[in-house]
Amino acid sequence: MVAGPPSAHAGGAPGSASGFGLGLGAPEGAGRALPLVDVDPTRSGPVPTGLDELDRVLGGGLVPGSVTLLGGEPGVGKSTLLLQVLSSTARAGAPVLLVSAEESAQQVRRRAERLGPLPPGLMILDGSDLSALPAALRDTDPALVVVDSIQAVADPGVPGTPGSLGQVRACTDLVVHLAKAHGIPFVLVGHVTKEGTLAGPRALEHLVDTVLGVEGDRHHALRTVHATKHRFGPTGELGLFEMNDTGLAAVTDPYRLLLGDRRPGAPGSAVLPAVQGQRALLVEVQALTARTAPETPSRRSAQGVDGGRLALLLAVLEQRAGVTLGRTDVFASAVGGIRVLEPAADLALALALASAVSDRPLPPDLVVFGEVGLGGEVRQVPHAPRRLAEAARVGFRHALVPEACPDGPRGMEVVHVRSLAQAVALATGAERPS
Ligand code: TYD
Ligand code: MG
Numbered sequence: 001m002v003a004g005p006p007s008a009h010a011g012g013a014p015g016s017a018s019g020f021g022l023g024l025g026a027p028e029g030a031g032r033a034l035p036l037v038d039v040d041p042t043r044s045g046p047v048p049t050g051l052d053e054l055d056r057v058l059g060g061g062l063v064p065g066s067v068t069l070l071g072g073e074p075g076v077g078k079s080t081l082l083l084q085v086l087s088s089t090a091r092a093g094a095p096v097l098l099v100s101a102e103e104s105a106q107q108v109r110r111r112a113e114r115l116g117p118l119p120p121g122l123m124i125l126d127g128s129d130l131s132a133l134p135a136a137l138r139d140t141d142p143a144l145v146v147v148d149s150i151q152a153v154a155d156p157g158v159p160g161t162p163g164s165l166g167q168v169r170a171c172t173d174l175v176v177h178l179a180k181a182h183g184i185p186f187v188l189v190g191h192v193t194k195e196g197t198l199a200g201p202r203a204l205e206h207l208v209d210t211v212l213g214v215e216g217d218r219h220h221a222l223r224t225v226h227a228t229k230h231r232f233g234p235t236g237e238l239g240l241f242e243m244n245d246t247g248l249a250a251v252t253d254p255y256r257l258l259l260g261d262r263r264p265g266a267p268g269s270a271v272l273p274a275v276q277g278q279r280a281l282l283v284e285v286q287a288l289t290a291r292t293a294p295e296t297p298s299r300r301s302a303q304g305v306d307g308g309r310l311a312l313l314l315a316v317l318e319q320r321a322g323v324t325l326g327r328t329d330v331f332a333s334a335v336g337g338i339r340v341l342e343p344a345a346d347l348a349l350a351l352a353l354a355s356a357v358s359d360r361p362l363p364p365d366l367v368v369f370g371e372v373g374l375g376g377e378v379r380q381v382p383h384a385p386r387r388l389a390e391a392a393r394v395g396f397r398h399a400l401v402p403e404a405c406p407d408g409p410r411g412m413e414v415v416h417v418r419s420l421a422q423a424v425a426l427a428t429g430a431e432r433p434s
Contacts, residue, residue, distance in 0.1 A: 046232065047143075047185070050088030053241055053250045054081070057212065057225050057277075059233025062144065062185035066232065067176050069150070069204060071190045072214035077223050078189045079103070080247050081214065082146045083112055085187070090119035094143035097136060101128040101152035101162070115247040128162055130155050130171050137182060147175060149189035150204070172207045205229060216243070217304075217337030222257050223248060224338060226276065237277035255394060258283055258336040264364030268356030270427075271367045271396065272348035273387035274340045280383070280390035282367065284335040285345065287352035292327045304334030305349055306341050313350045313372060320376025321421040323354050343371035344381035347400070350420055351427050360428040363398055367391040368427065370402040376420045380404040388412060400427055 046060035055061050062068065072078045079102070086096045100108050105126040112118055123140045125132060130153045137145070147153060151163040153171050160166040172188070179186045190204065192213070205211050209231040216223035225239035240251035251257065259282060262269065268287045273280055285305065292298045302310045310332050317323040332349060334340045347370035355362050362368075369387055371379040380402045388399055388408035399414045400423055408414040417423040 044183070049085045050092065051081075051085055051248075051250070053239035054085065054225060057227055057237045057239040058210070059230070059237070062187070063209070063232050064185055065180050065183045066185050066209040067172075067179050067207070068185070068187045068210040068212060069190050069208045070187055070212045070214065071192045073192050075218060076214045076216050077241070077243055077248055078214055079148055080111070080115070080243070081223075081225070081241070082148065082187055082189065083108070084115055084247050086122055086144065086146055087112065087116060087119055089144050090121035093121070095121040095123060095140050096144045097123045097125060097140050097142040097146070099125045099130070099133065099136075099145065099147045099153065101147070102149055114245070128153050130174060131157065133174070133178065137178060137184070142184060145179075145184055145186045147171075147186065147188045149191055150175075151191055168204060169207070172204055176207055215339060220257070220337030222251070222254075222337045234277070238279055238281070254281060258338065259394075262335070265361045267359045267361045268352055270348040270352040270355065270362055271391075272340060272345050272369055273367050273391045274342065274345065274369075275383040275386060280386045281338075282391060282394055282396070283338055283340050285340065285348045285352045286333050286335060287349070287356040288331045289325065289328045289353070289356045290331075292329050298327055299329040299331075301329075301331045302333070304337070304339045305332050305345060309343075309346060310349065312374070313346060313353065316372055316374060316376055316420060317350055317353060317357075317424075320419070321350075321354070321424050323357055323424060325357060328357075342381070343379075344369045344387075346370060346372040347378060347402075347420070347423060351400075351423060354424045355428050358428050362427045365396050366398040366400060366427065367396045368400040368423070370400075370405075370417070370423075372420050378402045378417050378419060378423060388414065 044064045046058060046063050048055050048061040070078050070082065086098055090096045105124050108124055125136045150168055150171055154162040154167050155170045155174060158166055158170040175186050175188060210227060211229040212225055212227050214223055214225050221242045221244065223241040223243055227235040229235065240254055241248040242251050262284050270285050272283050272285050274283045300310060314325060314330060318325055347368045350372055351362060351368055369381060371381050373379050384401060384405040391399060392409045392412045397412055399408055399412060400417055401414055403416045403418050405416060415426060417426065
């Protein structure tokens with residue numbers, strides 16, 4: 001057996017297949033086969049960012065030589081979050097570099113001062129010309145580089161304006177190359193359109209190692225961070241932040257934001273123990289129905305819940321559970337600016353709707369979860385014990401759950417249901433002793 005020609009190692013041509021290796025900077029034994037037992041698994045492990053909620057999502061921190069794309073709608077807090085990560089890394093003693101193509105150095109300084117004392121190791125490269133980056137890396141030898149944003153920088157050697165398909169691709173290729181060659185983690189900001197796609201080519205997501213999304217409602221303080229792609233760990237973890245006057249703070253008590261203003265016993269409200277990654281979180285799902293004005297089409301509005309599931313559940317309620325809607329406008333939302341898109345949310349959404357239509361509240365200390373099928377059956381969902389444990393911890397005493405779900409912790413009464421019709425009857429009181 002003869003080994004083939006030495007393969008291009010990390011730091012090879014940008015965009016070459018080697019550029020997407022495990023992204024660990026100059027690898028041990030590059031170009032040469034070596035026993036797997038001789039590989040040091042701790043080398044180039046994740047380095048904490050200093051923000052625990054972000055490290056939870058990343059599975060420990062940023063991996064040297066990796067490229068992470070942080071997407072989110074304009075104004076959601078991407079620049080703020082990354083400025084905090086840069087400051088925290090710089091405060092720990094390592095120089096860091098911000099390539100700021102959207103805001104001037106003066107603007108960034110003003111914002112950074114709101115977030116805390118300015119560490120001297122926080123360097124800024126102001127402008128959109130990415131050809132200045134290699135020299136800046138040599139000058140500053142940073143432990144972390146942020147490019148804000150990938151749609152605002154340009155490589156002068158490539159035709160096209162910043163944000164164009166060719167430029168975004170070329171700039172990302174260059175960043176991937178520099179990250180691998182220097183073994184530095186890079187984070188790129190990417191603006192997301194209202195429809196939820198990254199402005200610029202989707203192909204960007206394939207070029208990077210990790211894709212994170214920041215979400216949140218402008219009018220609420222809560223911001224969530226989650227990974228949709230992660231080469232170095234699981235996706236699905238949720239980081240929770242609160243936007244306040246001094247930037248994004250870790251949320252220690254999510255229920256102040258999520259359930260603080262809830263009116264227990266109000267019709268059209270159901271509480272769902274949602275699960276994201278390792279975390280169970282109680283979320284209030286609300287529904288409101290109102291007669292549609294004459295000669296206008298019925299409205300359907302879904303905020304933080306899946307619009308497609310809402311339409312489906314309305315049909316199942318009518319056809320399988322005897323809940324007559326008629327010509328009705330329907331509004332449904334998850335409270336607090338959080339999104340619950342898992343099928344386990346079906347039963348909560350359906351019962352909030354049934355409760356709104358009948359104007360009968362659900363019991364105030366009830367939680368519900370379960371997927372609803374087209375036949376009106378209530379289906380099993382994952383992580384039932386975790387959902388029940390969190391509900392019990394926060395003080396809920398009753399749960400309406402799918403048939404196959406285990407019993408809950410001590411002190412919690414768990415009622416198993418097979419069908420949506422049965423759940424509606426039990427929860428809205430048609431079968432409750434009056
Ligand atoms: P920003 O990080 O600029 O958003 P993005 O980079 O995603 O476009 O955040 C902008 C919003 O955050 C803006 O509306 C002001 C608000 N904000 C605060 O509430 N507190 C703060 O400390 C900072 C820096 C910003
Ligand atoms: Mg910004």
